[in-house]
Amino acid sequence: MSDKTITFTIDEVEVKARPGQTIMEAADEAAIYIPRLCSLKGLSPFGACRVCTVLVNGRPQSSCTQPAAPGIVVENASERLHDIRQDIVEMLFVEGNHFCMFCEKSGNCELQAMGYRLGMMEPKYPRLWPRRELDASHPDIFIDRDRCILCARCIRASREQDGKHILGFLGRGPHKRVTPDSSDGLVQTDAAVADAAVAACPVGSLMRKRVGFGIPIGQRKYDHRPIGSDIESGAEVPDERK
Amino acid sequence: MDETLKKAVEEICQARGNDAGAMMDIVRQVQARFRGVSEEAIDLIAAQCHVPRVDVAGVVSFYAFLSTASKGQVVIRLCDDVIDRMYGAVAIAEAFSHELGIEMGQTTPDGKITLEWAPCMGLSDQAPAALVNDVPVTHLSTDKARHLIQSLRRYMDPSRLVERLGDGNNAHELVGAMVMNNVRKVGPVIFAPLGPGEAMKKALAMSPAEVIRDVKTARLRGRGGAGFPTGIKWEFTRAAAGSKKYVLCNADEGEPGTFKDRVILTEQPDLLAEGMAIAGYAIGADEGILYLRAEYAYLRRFLEQVLQRRREAGLLGKDVCGKKGFNFDIRIQMGAGAYICGEETSLISSCEGTRGDPKNRPPFPAQKGYRGCPTVVNNVETFCCAARVLEKGAGWFAQLGSPGSAGTKLLSISGDCLRPGVYEVEFGIKLTEVLRMAGGQEAQAVVVGGPSGQIVSAADFERPICYDHLATGGSLMIFGPQRDVLEIVEHFLDFFIEESCGYCTPCRVGNVLMKERVARIRSGKGELADLGYLERLGQTIKTASRCGLGQTSPNPMLSTLRKFRSAYDSRLVQQAGPFQSAFDIQAALAQAKEVQGRASVLFSGERHHR
Ligand SMILES: Cc1cc2nc3c(=O)[nH]c(=O)nc-3n(C[C@H](O)[C@H](O)[C@H](O)COP(=O)(O)O)c2cc1C
Ligand code: SF4
Numbered sequence: 001m002s003d004k005t006i007t008f009t010i011d012e013v014e015v016k017a018r019p020g021q022t023i024m025e026a027a028d029e030a031a032i033y034i035p036r037l038c039s040l041k042g043l044s045p046f047g048a049c050r051v052c053t054v055l056v057n058g059r060p061q062s063s064c065t066q067p068a069a070p071g072i073v074v075e076n077a078s079e080r081l082h083d084i085r086q087d088i089v090e091m092l093f094v095e096g097n098h099f100c101m102f103c104e105k106s107g108n109c110e111l112q113a114m115g116y117r118l119g120m121m122e123p124k125y126p127r128l129w130p131r132r133e134l135d136a137s138h139p140d141i142f143i144d145r146d147r148c149i150l151c152a153r154c155i156r157a158s159r160e161q162d163g164k165h166i167l168g169f170l171g172r173g174p175h176k177r178v179t180p181d182s183s184d185g186l187v188q189t190d191a192a193v194a195d196a197a198v199a200a201c202p203v204g205s206l207m208r209k210r211v212g213f214g215i216p217i218g219q220r221k222y223d224h225r226p227i228g229s230d231i232e233s234g235a236e237v238p239d240e241r242k
Numbered sequence: 243m244d245e246t247l248k249k250a251v252e253e254i255c256q257a258r259g260n261d262a263g264a265m266m267d268i269v270r271q272v273q274a275r276f277r278g279v280s281e282e283a284i285d286l287i288a289a290q291c292h293v294p295r296v297d298v299a300g301v302v303s304f305y306a307f308l309s310t311a312s313k314g315q316v317v318i319r320l321c322d323d324v325i326d327r328m329y330g331a332v333a334i335a336e337a338f339s340h341e342l343g344i345e346m347g348q349t350t351p352d353g354k355i356t357l358e359w360a361p362c363m364g365l366s367d368q369a370p371a372a373l374v375n376d377v378p379v380t381h382l383s384t385d386k387a388r389h390l391i392q393s394l395r396r397y398m399d400p401s402r403l404v405e406r407l408g409d410g411n412n413a414h415e416l417v418g419a420m421v422m423n424n425v426r427k428v429g430p431v432i433f434a435p436l437g438p439g440e441a442m443k444k445a446l447a448m449s450p451a452e453v454i455r456d457v458k459t460a461r462l463r464g465r466g467g468a469g470f471p472t473g474i475k476w477e478f479t480r481a482a483a484g485s486k487k488y489v490l491c492n493a494d495e496g497e498p499g500t501f502k503d504r505v506i507l508t509e510q511p512d513l514l515a516e517g518m519a520i521a522g523y524a525i526g527a528d529e530g531i532l533y534l535r536a537e538y539a540y541l542r543r544f545l546e547q548v549l550q551r552r553r554e555a556g557l558l559g560k561d562v563c564g565k566k567g568f569n570f571d572i573r574i575q576m577g578a579g580a581y582i583c584g585e586e587t588s589l590i591s592s593c594e595g596t597r598g599d600p601k602n603r604p605p606f607p608a609q610k611g612y613r614g615c616p617t618v619v620n621n622v623e624t625f626c627c628a629a630r631v632l633e634k635g636a637g638w639f640a641q642l643g644s645p646g647s648a649g650t651k652l653l654s655i656s657g658d659c660l661r662p663g664v665y666e667v668e669f670g671i672k673l674t675e676v677l678r679m680a681g682g683q684e685a686q687a688v689v690v691g692g693p694s695g696q697i698v699s700a701a702d703f704e705r706p707i708c709y710d711h712l713a714t715g716g717s718l719m720i721f722g723p724q725r726d727v728l729e730i731v732e733h734f735l736d737f738f739i740e741e742s743c744g745y746c747t748p749c750r751v752g753n754v755l756m757k758e759r760v761a762r763i764r765s766g767k768g769e770l771a772d773l774g775y776l777e778r779l780g781q782t783i784k785t786a787s788r789c790g791l792g793q794t795s796p797n798p799m800l801s802t803l804r805k806f807r808s809a810y811d812s813r814l815v816q817q818a819g820p821f822q823s824a825f826d827i828q829a830a831l832a833q834a835k836e837v838q839g840r841a842s843v844l845f846s847g848e849r850h851h852r
């Protein structure tokens with residue numbers, strides 16, 4: 001590495017980074033997993049889910065947006081942060097309507113996998129049972145907003161990778177929701193089944209139709225290894241879409 | 243296609259160069275003209291400005307003063323502040339509803355009048371208050387509410403609701419408001435007179451670096467809440483790369499219980515303009531933007547005239563004050579009803595014409611702010627202080643106040659006291675002294691710094707108001723012994739739920755969860771374990787939220803858990819043994835039924851499929 005290399009520590013382990021890298025990128029290359037949901041390799045950082053919160057010199061920061069800097073002391077795998085992350089994941093569960101036992105994303109779902117990884121049992125929070133609209137207007141793709149975690153991965157992938165803008169956000173606060181770029185459903189946009197946007201959804205919200213159970217439960221991505229294990233095993237940073 | 247709409251939208255967009263950066267002005271104007279920004283209008287704006295329609299729809303849906311549905315010719319916004327509630331806002335809402343035959347949130351069938359709640363509109367010292375279109379109506383009573391509706395029915399003219407003009411510039415022909423300044427204590431910094439250009443001329447005789455040095459020597463810190471040293475902020479912005487820089491004045495004043503910026507805008511707009519120009523000179527900016535909250539739209543024409551007068555006097559524009567090469571002008575950017583836009587990066591998003599989401603930091607505004615250029619964002623009062631520092635000298639300013647907190651502070655005092663209003667006090671003053679001045683000695687609790695601040699009890703009344711003890715951006719709400727602190731906490735949580743931008747999980751969801759549990763305790767169904775639950779939840783929200791809103795929204799709950807513990811304890815269900823006595827079997831069964839009803843809906847195809 002060049003003399004511009006940044007050196008810092010994560011949980012007392014020395015980590016190196018190149019200028020411009022985020023703490024999360026540097027951690028990935030050092031085979032240290034920082035839990036995340038809205039971050040996806042290849043997309044601009046967004047900083048929305050807050051699952052990747054770490055302490056930088058004692059101050060909370062989202063590691064997916066925070067640049068690595070020389071000499072910083074990063075706390076990641078502590079009990080305190082584990083609890084915070086578990087709280088956040090539980091918030092996401094109760095905020096939507098998640099019925100994993102009959103969701104076609106089960107086993108491939110990053111939210112579910114994160115729940116398992118963080119040792120979540122039943123959420124400690126009451127379910128909010130929101131009423132959310134389904135958009136099944138498109139012949140090949142549907143949006144089941146019950147499962148949406150508002151991570152904007154679809155929105156970013158559409159704009160940054162597909163060169164389209166099939167979706168955006170409406171409303172604010174608890175009323176915030178994804179919406180297609182039309183007043184009349186996804187079918188009125190140029191969304192296509194092969195869009196990076198569709199593959200970018202971490203949960204069962206933006207989904208391809210008719211392939212739900214193509215891969216049987218039991219043989220799915222997170223059925224055998226917890227989310228994050230490929231990073232921890234030092235493999236190249238995975239694209240969670242594959 | 244509606245041809246009138248099409249033509250109007252095209253004109254509105256073209257008048258702003260079809261610039262999506264001017265989206266706030268565009269949608270505000272369409273809203274004013276057509277009483278809403280319809281789906282069709284959204285399509286037209288998107289086509290005209292070459293942006294995705296979903297982005298335009300995203301903006302319209304973000305701001306409370308904008309709507310896709312058409313609103314009434316007259317919109318009555320009744321202030322939902324906790325102080326207004328204490329002074330009978332609910333009864334007034336009922337009077338309005340009854341008189342109009344509609345519920346809050348509805349429009350009369352003839353499309354004439356819309357009735358809705360709105361968060362604090364900066365009039366807590368003359369509560370209960372409402373905005374009727376742009377016109378503030380203060381000191382409402384149920385009788386007045388009925389008369390108001392009768393007048394509207396008859397004339398459909400909100401300006402006729404102003405019976406008596408307020409004091410000072412509230413009576414100015416371009417303001418014409420019944421609002422009162424209620425300035426109870428004038429101090430040497432904000433409310434002292436200033437000759438035209440007096441502060442600017444002194445600044446322009448120095449180098450920009452010297453101006454910054456003076457602001458630093460004066461130990462001026464931000465008055466908007468966070469208290470960042472102003473000189474250092476200016477220095478960073480000056481040093482940041484880029485030839486184009488901006489000065490942004492934060493006149494969003496959304497923190498409930500704060501109204502001192504309104505009084506500055508009404509009485510000392512020249513002092514503010516001088517401060518902004520001085521900042522422009524110091525950092526090397528030629529453009530200033532005054533972001534004015536939508537609730538203060540009634541001050542806009544007056545402020546425009548102030549700016550115009552200054553241009554004509556050579557105090558704005560080209561070669562300001564005769565200083566060759568120093569050009570600086572100020573324009574007003576209107577907001578559209580969003581507390582979060584007071585957060586400095588949201589303010590920038592809003593000025594850029596997008597949803598008022600905060601931005602990721604770094605980069606900080608001083609590095610990359612408005613339109614990617616280095617930008618200084620300061621509160622109204624901060625700019626005024628800076629102008630005074632330059633006029634009277636850094637040493638003069640620094641000797642006012644206390645060691646860590648130089649100068650004076652404007653307090654907006656409201657609630658259970660005899661003399662609500664604006665007080666200019668020196669930092670370091672004890673809260674008891676402030677309560678005495680305001681006639682609020684009976685206080686049981688004082689909310690210092692608004693809902694995002696803290697709720698303190700008598701044990702803290704001897705502490706001083708300053709950055710290191712009782713810090714406040716200006717809001718001081720007084721609550722007498724008859725008030726229920728849990729009701730206040732719950733009300734503040736409602737405010738945060740509505741005003742969260744919804745970007746990040748802990749704030750978007752966490753506030754809803756906090757409110758649920760506080761409400762449960764308040765209704766007498768809480769149990770001991772709920773207190774630990776709330777404590778942990780509050781800490782998670784504070785730690786993990788993305789911006790200042792979520793990082794502070796648990797404060798009222800957490801501070802009362804400590805200082806008003808008995809308010810919680812006394813309402814808990816008494817537990818005998820380890821059983822959850824708070825578990826209500828009937829409620830659970832009702833819930834299960836509801837859940838089941840919904841589950842069957844899932845499969846009956848009743849849900850909305852598009
Ligand atoms: C949710 C939220 C709302 C805010 N509202 C305001 C406001 O209305 N006015 C203001 O001056 N600062 C407000 N702030 C603080 C600004 O982010 C910023 O710190 C301030 O404008 C900087 O100016 P100062 O240094 O002069 O205080 C708010 C912050 C947050 C997190
Ligand atoms: S649809 Fe999927 S990708 Fe898009 S915001 Fe929702 S959860 Fe994220």
Ligand code: SF4
Nearest residue numbers: 743745746749789792
């Ligand atoms: S804390 Fe998060 S959701 Fe709340 S206002 Fe800030 S960015 Fe938005």
Ligand code: FES
Nearest residue numbers: 038049050052064
């Ligand atoms: S992964 Fe960093 S905030 Fe979501």
